[in-house]
Every structure is written in structure tokens, then in C-alpha cells.
Amino acid sequence: MQINRKTRNITKYLKHLQPTELYMLGLVVHPGVEARLKNLGFEVPLVPGQRVLAPARKGPASRRNAEGFDIVHRDRPKEIAYRQVVWTWTQFAGRNHTEEKSKVVDVPYQRYPRTHILPYGIELEVKMRADGQIYVLAGPFSNDEFSVAVATNSANMMREALGGFEVLDKELTSWVNAPMRRLHWQLLPPGRNPWESALPALEGVVEHAPAGNRGVLRARLSAVGAKKPDFVAIGLGGFEGYAVFGFARLKLCVLECPQVNNATYVLPMESWERVAQMTKAEILDARAHTARIVHTRRWFDALDSVLSDDRKAA
Template identity: 35%
Template sequence: MITNVKRIRNWQKYSKHIPNGEQVFIGLEITDELMDDLQKIGFEDNLIPGRAICPSPELGRVSKFNAEGRLVKQRNLPKETAYRQVHWEWQTWDGQWHSGWRDVPYQRYPRKLIDPPSEYLTIIERGGKKFIVVSGSFVQGEIDGGVPTHKVNLMLELFGKADVLRQDMQAFIVPKLIKVNWRIIPEGELPWSQSKERLASYFQRVSASKLPLVKQRLETISKYQPEFIAQGVDGYRGYLVFGFTRHNLFVLESPEYGNATYVFEGDWKQVSQLTKAEILAGNLHKHRVVHMTSWEKEIEQILKPALIMNLV
């Protein structure tokens, strides 16, 4: 279900879960909630299957484009002479006033008509239920993305929501989003001397003046034997997380953000799904150790108990 937006720009964003070759309808199951909107469009109460209506251009911008098309300025072409009609009044030599319409020339860029899609809303019935769909189905991956984008936007304008339906009118199941914000380095234990070789891209982001201090901090955390190191990817570049999973502690270090080391408590699944805003907000961490001369001592107080328990 596509909701909470007035229109979409890119069909691909909403169709990644649909296999190519699938027959797709854009529509909605008809419920009491939709009846007022359906009547505004022109459907009668009995909703006879097969009834089809092209929405009036007065219902909104998308409906207007659907019914009438759109004129697009061609700014890459030389201007042309066009005419607008204006109402004119003038007085002749005998003192009489006259009025009429005149064509007044002006210069403008040529216009190109984008043909109207002329999509119809159609009532169909499947399994004893009625649905309102935009014209016919289309095959995913075989048409220009602008076609389904327009279909969705028409539904959003008229009903405030749209569903992506199979041929049997069942909704496509959207897989649960799994955010991959971190790359584990490594799975299992490696000495810091080997782990840091895999962090070359991380160190490249650090200025030469900061690099010795950054390496020193990372080596300090590593001596407490974390089970893994996770490097941020994509929007999380610049972050490292040291995971002490047996103690449910996760140390987040970054030379770029916050001027501090953050220690989170919980399990890795929860910590790894934190947004950058949540990380930087400062209200979810257990400890915040500012990058000052006392930093190493404070880190020792937090992590030394974990090291002792590892050795027991």
C-alpha cells in the first residue's frame, strides 16, 4: 500500500519487490471508506463491474493532465510569434465609442503537447470483492516507468492511497526491509595488526594531523578483545563499532562526528539498526566519553571488566 504521500516520482522505488514479467494492477479494494470519493468521480452506488470513468480534469492536476495532456515549453528552440486576444475600446472621429476583441502578438517559446494518458478508472470483481483499478494491467519491467507512476499518482490524488495488485487482486507482499549499514571486520577474532589493514578506507578519511591520535584510540579499544569490528558503509561511512557481544556492549568511534566515543548497551541487531540521527542525538547511549586527555582512563574503567571476564 502506498500512502502518506501526495505523489510519487519514481515507480522503481515502490516496485523493487515485484518480479519482472508479473502482471500488475494499480488499484484499491472498494470499502465503505471509498464510497464518497467514488461518487465524486461519478460512480453510482451499485458499482456495476465493467463501469469505467475517465476522471474529470476539475478533480486535480493529475486528473487534468490525464484528461487533457500538458503543454511543455521548448526552451531549446527559438521563440515564435503567438497571439493573445484582448478586449479593446476605442473612440472614432465622430465621438462614438466602440469595443471588440483584437489579436495582440507576443514572443514565446514553442509549446509541445504531451498527449493525455487518458487512463480510466474501472470497477472489476474478483472472488466476491469489488476493486477500483486504473485501466488495464501492465507487465512489470516491460513498459516505461512513467506509466505506472502516473497510474499511482492518479489514485493518490483521488483516494489518498494506492495498492499494487496481482492479477488475482491480491497485494504484492513487500519483504521486510533489512538495513545493512555495517560491514563486519572480521567475523571471528583477528589481532589488531591484521584488522587495521582492512580499515584502509576508514583511515583515508582521516586528516594527517588526526591520524596518529585516531589510531591510538582504536588500538586502545582493541586491546580489550572485542568479538568483532563493524565498519560503517554508505551513509554510515566514518563510523566504527567494536562489539563486545558477551557483555552486550558496543563502542562506537568516529573521528568525524560528535567529538566523543559512544558506548551502547543491548544486542547487536538493535544497535546496528540505529539511525544516524539516533546515534548523534545522545539519548540512547550508556556512556559518552569525550575526546580529551582523560579519554583512555575512562575507556579502561568501562571495558576492563569485560576483559577480566574474558580471561576468567
């Protein structure tokens, strides 16, 4: 039975399952679902094994799944936090001339303390049943209290992205094995100067960011681009707004996050193919990245240090 409405708790649809029994959330792929999958970033015709993280823009559940969320502690005293903005001013340049200057500054403000919860990162996958029927699936999940929150959010994410969901138990399905391929990144044409050739696509990333964040994001992307990356890729699906810069000489990838006041991640680049197949949880894992550069006024100096050619020599 397909459920097309938001659910507060997935357990009311699991009464036919035994405790701890595994189940999937999914839908049979028909033309309407296929069109929605294409909009999410799947390649059509669909091939079993394709995986996509649904874009945050699809709704609150998709946003929690792709970007995480904050628990705001309104019972605690407010604290000082900082937001980054581009400060622009006009400076005297002699003989009745002026020039416009700008820099990124940290602006303090007060807010309630908050705890950031990492994204659930549940991906949608195309799979084929033994009889040839194509499904899109999320899971598996266990029928227990520990899986309720993530499974409930995943059900609502599927409703936002695909219009609904079904609960599929293991007895209903027998899946054909297929190699997994994540469709998270679009590798931009390198050309003779990868940064220059990537500029139009990166400007599109900037324009899709909130208006107040664009100047800061543009400044950060330009700072990374000035280091002459060997390739540039932009995120798709749940990685929308992200950009990856590869530096072969340093064996590093720089992953820039679109949210101001977040962080930039530096990953070892054994190969681009390996990085491209990492989940968001793997990228955010402290054991996976070699550096995490927090978005503060010291970000530019920290980037210089990480991407210094002296670092390679050391």
C-alpha cells in the first residue's frame, strides 16, 4: 500500500513485522516516479545500482536528511556567535580618485546555544527485482525503537521527493545484484585552466545560495580557485551547492560547503573516483578528512597553510 501523506511515526505501518525484522521503504518505478527521479539527479534510463542523496530543497525531511539540523536550547542563557559578511567601503586613492575595497568580517550576535545533529544521509537507490520490476528504495531499517527517528524521516523524505512510499519487507522482494554507483558530482571540463572553465558553473552555485551568503561564498570559492586546482566538480542532489577542488600535486581535495558559518573539508585524494563515491557521512567523519577549516575570519590564512607548496615539500 502506497502512503502519500506525512507520517509522525513509521511504527504504525510496521505492525505486520516482527521485532527487529528488517524492512525497506520504496516505490515501484512508473513514468511519474521516473520523472521525479530524473529531477533528483538520477540518470535516465535508470540503471540498477544508481544512488542519489535527495536535495535539501525538497522539504524539511529532505533537509534534515541531507544537511542535518540544530537542537536549540532555549532553556539556557544566550551566547555570542558570529556570522560572516562581506564589508565594503570606499577608500581615497589620491587626486580625487576613490576605489572600492571589501573584506570578509565576522559580525557578533547573540543566540540560544544549539547542538548540531549530523545529517541522516539516507540515499535513494534504484534496484531491480528478480522478475524485472524496477524499484527505488531507502534502507534497510530495523523494526526497533532505535531506528524509528531515521526511518520516519526517510519516509517523509520519500513523500517530499517522490510523492509517497511503501513499506517492503524482506519476503516481498528478491533483488538482483548490481554494482553501486553514487551520482553526487558533476566533474567540470578541465580545459587548460580548470578554474577559469569552472567559473560559470560556480557562479550558478553562488546564485542559488541565500542572498546574504553570496558575497562570502564567492570570496571563499575565489580563494580556493586562486590556488590553481587541477579539476573542479560541483555537487548534485543532496550535495547541491557544494564544490570540490582537486590538487594533484598536494594529493588533496578541498570540499567547500555552501552554508556560511559551517566549514571547509580537506580530504586525501588517493583518486577522484574514490572521493566521488564517498557518502556525506564519510566526508564529515573526522577520520576521513585531514583538515576542517571553520568559516571564521582566519579561514583564508588556514587555507593558505593547508594548500601551501611548502606543505608538499615537508
